[in-house]
Amino acid sequence: MRRTRLFSVVLISGLCVCACGQHGSSDKSGPTLVAGRDFRAVAGVSMGAYGAMNLGTKRPDLFGTIGSFGGPVDMQELLAQFIRDVLEVKLQTDVPRQVGDDFTFDHMEPYPSRGTRIIMIKDLMLAFGNPFLHHPDPSKLYLASDSEPAAIGQDDQFGSFSPPADPAGFLDGGDGNDDGLRQVGEVPDKPTDVLLLAKGSLAAVFGLTGSTLGDRDLVDLNGDGIYDVGDGIVVNYSEPFQDLNGNLVFEPEAGETYQDVGLDGVAGTHDFGEGNGHFDYDPDRSAWMDEDPLSRLAARPPAEIATQRIYMDVGTRDEFGLARHYDNFVAMLSAKGLSPVVKNGFSGNCLTVPAPKDPFLLIRYEGGHIGIPTDDAIRDDLLHGDFCGPTTIWQRLLTFIGYVNQSFPDGFFGPGGLHLAGDVLTRQIPSPALALAGRPAPVRDVVVYRPPAFANTNRSFPIVYFLGGYGQDPADYSRMGDLLDVLIGLGAVQNMYFAFLPGSGGHRGSFSVNHRIPDSQVPGLSIVTSGRYEDSILQDLIPEIESKILGGRVRSH
Numbered sequence: 001m002r003r004t005r006l007f008s009v010v011l012i013s014g015l016c017v018c019a020c021g022q023h024g025s026s027d028k029s030g031p032t033l034v035a036g037r038d039f040r041a042v043a044g045v046s047m048g049a050y051g052a053m054n055l056g057t058k059r060p061d062l063f064g065t066i067g068s069f070g071g072p073v074d075m076q077e078l079l080a081q082f083i084r085d086v087l088e089v090k091l092q093t094d095v096p097r098q099v100g101d102d103f104t105f106d107h108m109e110p111y112p113s114r115g116t117r118i119i120m121i122k123d124l125m126l127a128f129g130n131p132f133l134h135h136p137d138p139s140k141l142y143l144a145s146d147s148e149p150a151a152i153g154q155d156d157q158f159g160s161f162s163p164p165a166d167p168a169g170f171l172d173g174g175d176g177n178d179d180g181l182r183q184v185g186e187v188p189d190k191p192t193d194v195l196l197l198a199k200g201s202l203a204a205v206f207g208l209t210g211s212t213l214g215d216r217d218l219v220d221l222n223g224d225g226i227y228d229v230g231d232g233i234v235v236n237y238s239e240p241f242q243d244l245n246g247n248l249v250f251e252p253e254a255g256e257t258y259q260d261v262g263l264d265g266v267a268g269t270h271d272f273g274e275g276n277g278h279f280d281y282d283p284d285r286s287a288w289m290d291e292d293p294l295s296r297l298a299a300r301p302p303a304e305i306a307t308q309r310i311y312m313d314v315g316t317r318d319e320f321g322l323a324r325h326y327d328n329f330v331a332m333l334s335a336k337g338l339s340p341v342v343k344n345g346f347s348g349n350c351l352t353v354p355a356p357k358d359p360f361l362l363i364r365y366e367g368g369h370i371g372i373p374t375d376d377a378i379r380d381d382l383l384h385g386d387f388c389g390p391t392t393i394w395q396r397l398l399t400f401i402g403y404v405n406q407s408f409p410d411g412f413f414g415p416g417g418l419h420l421a422g423d424v425l426t427r428q429i430p431s432p433a434l435a436l437a438g439r440p441a442p443v444r445d446v447v448v449y450r451p452p453a454f455a456n457t458n459r460s461f462p463i464v465y466f467l468g469g470y471g472q473d474p475a476d477y478s479r480m481g482d483l484l485d486v487l488i489g490l491g492a493v494q495n496m497y498f499a500f501l502p503g504s505g506g507h508r509g510s511f512s513v514n515h516r517i518p519d520s521q522v523p524g525l526s527i528v529t530s531g532r533y534e535d536s537i538l539q540d541l542i543p544e545i546e547s548k549i550l551g552g553r554v555r556s557h
Contacts, residue, residue, distance in 0.1 A: 036064075036555070036556040036557055037060070037061055037062055037063060037064040038064040038407075038408070038409070039064070039408055039461075039462035039463065039554065039555040039556065040062060040063055040064060040065075040462065040463055040465070040554070041063060041064065041065035041066070041067065041404050041407060041462070041463070041464045041465070042055055042056045042062075042063045042065075042066060042067070042464070042465045042466075042467070043065075043066065043067025043068070043069070043311070043400060043404070043464060043465070043466050043467070044067070044068070044069065044071065044466060044467030044468065044469075044503075045069035045070065045071070045370075045393075045396070045467075045468060045469045045472075046069070046070060046071050046369065046370075046468075046469030046470055046472075047071055047467070047468075047469050047470040047503055047509045047511055047512075048069075048071065048466070048467030048468050048469055048472075048503055048512070049067075049068040049069045049070055049071025049072075049073070049467075049469075050068075050071035050072045050073060050293075050511060050512075051071075051467045051503065051511060051512030051513075052066055052067060052068055052071075052465075052466075052467050053066055053068040053071070053073045053293040053310075054291055054292075054293050054512065054513065055512060055534065055537070055538075056293075056308065056310075057293045057296050057297055057308075058296065059538070060304075060307060060308055062538075063308070063465075064307075064308055064309065064407060065308065065309045065310075065311070065403075065404055065407040066308060066309070066310045066311070067310075067311040067312075067400045067403070067404065067464075068310070068311070068312045068313075069312075069313055069396050069400070070313060070314040070315060070318060070322055070369055070370075071322065071469075072320075072322055072325055073293050073294055073312075073322075073325045073326065073329050074292070074293075074294040074324075074325040074328045074329060075288045075289055075291065075292035075293075075294070075295070076247075076248070076249065076288075076289065076292065076294075076295070077294075077324055077325050077328055078288075078325070079131060079237075079248065079285070079288060080247065080248045081320075081321050081324075082121070082132070083237065083248060085103055085104070085321065086117060086121070088104045096109065097109065099317045099318075099319055099368065100317075109319065111319060111368075112319055112320065112369075119507050119508055120470060120508070120509070122506070122507055123470075123505075123506040123507050123508060123509050123510070123511065124511065125517065126506045126507070126515055126516075126517045126519075126522055126531075127506065127510065127511040127513050127515050127516065127517075128284065128287045128288045128291060128511075128513070128516055129283075129284030129287045129288070129516040129517060130282075130284050131237060131281070131282045131284040131285040131287075131288055132237050132282065237281065237282055237285070238250065238263065238279070238280065238281045238282065238285075239258050239259060239260065239261060239262060239263060239265070239273055239279055239280050240258065240259045240261065240265050241256055241257065241258035241259070241279065242256045242257050242258070243256065244256050250279050250281075252279075258279045260273070260274065260275055260276070260277065260278075260279075261274055262274030262275075262280070263280065263282060284516070287516050291513050293329075294325075294328060294329055294332055297332065297333075298332050298336075302336040302337055302338055305333070305336060305338060306338060306359065309359050309360070309403075309407050310359070310360050310361070311356070311361050311399075311400055311403045311404075312326055312329065312361065312362040312363070313362065313363040313364070313365060313396055313399070314326045314362070314363075314364060314365075315364075315365055315366070315367040315368045315369055315370075316364050316365065316366055316367070317366070317367060317368045318368055318369040319368050319369050320369050322369065323364070326362055326364075329362075330342060330360075330362055333360050338359070338360055339360070340358075340360035340361070340362060341356075341358040341360065341361050341362070342361075342362045342363075342364065343361070343362070343363050343364070344363070344364050344365075344366075345363070345364075345365055345366065346363065346365060346392075346395040346396070346398075346399055348395070348398055348399060348402065349388050349389070349398070350387075350388035350398075350483070350486050350487060350490065350492070351490070351492075353398065353401065353402045353405075353487060353492040353493060354398070354399045354402040354403070355402050355403075355405065355406055356399070356402065356403045356406065357406050361403065363399065365392060365395075365396075367392055370392060370393060370469075378393055378469070378472075378476075379472070379476055381393050381394070382394075382476050382477060382479060383476065383478075383479060387479060387480075387482060387483040387486075388483070388486070394483070397480065397483070398483070401483075401484070401487065401493055402492075402493065404462075404464055404496070405493040405494060405496070407462075408462040408494060408496065408555075411461075411462070411493075411494025411495065411496070412453055412457075412459055412461065412494055412495050413488075413491050413493075413494050413495070414453070414488070414489075414491055415452035415453060415456055415488065415489060416452065416453035416456040416457045416459070416495070417452075417453070417455070417456025417457065418456065419452050419455040419456050420452055420485070420489060421452055421481075421485045422449055422450050422451040422452045422454065422455075422481055422484065422485055422488070423449075423450050423454075423455070423481070424447060424448070424449050424450075424478055424480075424481040425447070425448045425449075425450065425549060426445065426446070426447050426474075426475065426478075427445075427446050427447075427448065427549060428443040428444065428445055428446075429443060429444050429446055429540060429541055429544045429545070430442070430443050430444075430540070431443070431444050431536040431540040431541065432539075432540060433530065433532045433535035433536040433539050433540050434529040434530050434531075434532060434533070434536050434540075435529070435530060436520075436528065436529065436530055442527070442529055444501075444502045444536065444540070444541060445473065445474055445475070445502055446474055446499060446500065446501055446502065446541060446545060446549075447474040447475055447477060447478055447499070447500040448497065448498070448499045448500070448545060448549050448550070449480060449481045449484055449497060449498040449499075450497060450549075450550065451484065451485075451488055451495035451496060451497065452485065452488060452489070452495065453488075453495040454495070454497075454550075454553070458553075459495075459553070460553040460554055460555040460556070461494075461495045461496050461497055461553065461554070461555055462494075462496045462497070462554070462555050463496065463497040463498075463499060463545075463546070463550070463554050463555075464496060464497065464498050464499070465499050465501055465537075465542065466498060466499065466500045466501065467500075467501055467503055467512060468500065468501075468502075468503050469503070470503070470508060470509040471508050471509065472503060473502070473504075474500035474501060474502055475500075477498075477500045480498055480500075481498075484496075484498065497550060497554070499542075499545050501537060501541055504527075505529065505531070505533050506519070506522070506525065507524070507525065510533040511533070512533055512534055512537060513533060513534050514531060514532045514533065514534045514535060515531030515532070515533065517531070518531060519531050
């Protein structure tokens, strides 16, 4: 029986199993939200697209409309992509360059680079736990050298081995030419010792000869005699099983069988799950699936799903492979008989604002994933681009504004008085949910747009909460006020609020969930919080925005 194995690297070092019950914790003492769900929407891009879909499907009592701009929405598919692509190690004879090529951990595409993926996956592990490596002692750090195979010196793929006394970590720094891998001549910029490649790749790609351990080649670049086999062993996603359809889900109803030998895949070690009479995944997999929008909706009856409207878009050449997530999402809705509509490309500008009435809409656009400002021009597009023009990010935002305008019935159109422009406010809101015991509450930056009629009338208006992409700040979206002023002034859309919420947390991004791994156990974080980012949004930020910044004037009926 074939068992897919992963490659555990420094991206998961420094993280530990959370035994504190932090996930899902909530302090219910905060203000109660009173506005009606039909006049409150949540949306986001990239990481924020996941956050919006997760929060929106988790809390249909609060949000009547969801907008997901190209983020992960299928957590099982995301885990499978890690295994098949991001963490895969195997022989390659050249360096892949184009979307759709066979990338591996050793050979990543220039965008998103290995460094971008590594820091992002670190934050994913911090947010959801590490589903690829289980250690029976929750006080152990998430190092591969602490894994069960390393402890017993035996692995079901690599056989017997002797780990070094002081393993250091995988080298993923020093990519000076930004081609997705570190050549031998490039100087490392992180404290690691060895370049670890699939068997045969050193000679095929670099013309070098290294020492072999199992199916890995190792080369001692700095000549200090240390081979970092601790991070080159395995990751333990599940007990070995016969995966007939390759979806990495154990399905006995499909005739699949498994070996009851525990997560290390080796009989007689008595590790997690061995001999208990049933199939076991790594325990942290359940945390990922608890926060999975697709499986959450798949478990609901169609009539319940239909109480919300869902807008989605994704690039056909998304470098993270997220187009498949939306295909799976559409397939799930179709199987429920909900008839999602799929369209290709955007059409519209400030004079012809799209007005999609479809309850479930996916737009596929020609292009890749955007949303990481260090790797592409999205920030410049947002701050300096033509918001009425063809730029992809503004087309996405414009189309969603038209979509959400259809979600809010009986809107108030026009400025309603002498003030022809709304205002954009930047505020810092304390978040007690993120405070550590005995420490003051951290403050969170928000940007809130109030439409022209807010100053001209005493009316209440609907609100859209928007979550930015990985590494973005709410201030990146400050020019949304200019676009909304134009659209409201032309009578194309009704007066509505937009509130841009922070996505920071962990190393760079929080994923808007209550984190499984305590910040205190993760080295290198510039800001240490409780990790309760979902509670921060729902209990602290949204109530403060609606009660204080908007003066209670969020429409409820």
